[in-house]
Amino acid sequence: MRYDCPVCGYPDLTEPTRSHGGGSYEICPSCGFQFGVSDDSDGISYDEWRESWIDQGMPWNSKGIKPPMNWSPQHQLARVAPE
Numbered sequence: 768m769r770y771d772c773p774v775c776g777y778p779d780l781t782e783p784t785r786s787h788g789g790g791s792y793e794i795c796p797s798c799g800f801q802f803g804v805s806d807d808s809d810g811i812s813y814d815e816w817r818e819s820w821i822d823q824g825m826p827w828n829s830k831g832i833k834p835p836m837n838w839s840p841q842h843q844l845a846r847v848a849p850e
Contacts, residue, residue: 774800776846796829
């Protein structure tokens with residue numbers, strides 16, 4: 768099963784971002800948000816991270832994972848409802 772990033776809409780996270788035990792600690796390869804760290808430890812909201820990522824030009828974050836063919840951050844964002 769794949770999960771959507773609630774920050775940028777990337778559709779291929781491998782774990783649910785949140786559970787009863789907290790964040791998954793997975794890092795979104797698209798926007799770079801780390802669930803359980805960026806939010807819980809650093810206190811950054813999804814909206815704050817999203818705004819910063821957009822301001823930076825929506826760059827692909829991962830060095831080890833290549834973006835999908837025809838990757839469009841604008842298309843991804845359409846999948847996200849603001850907090």
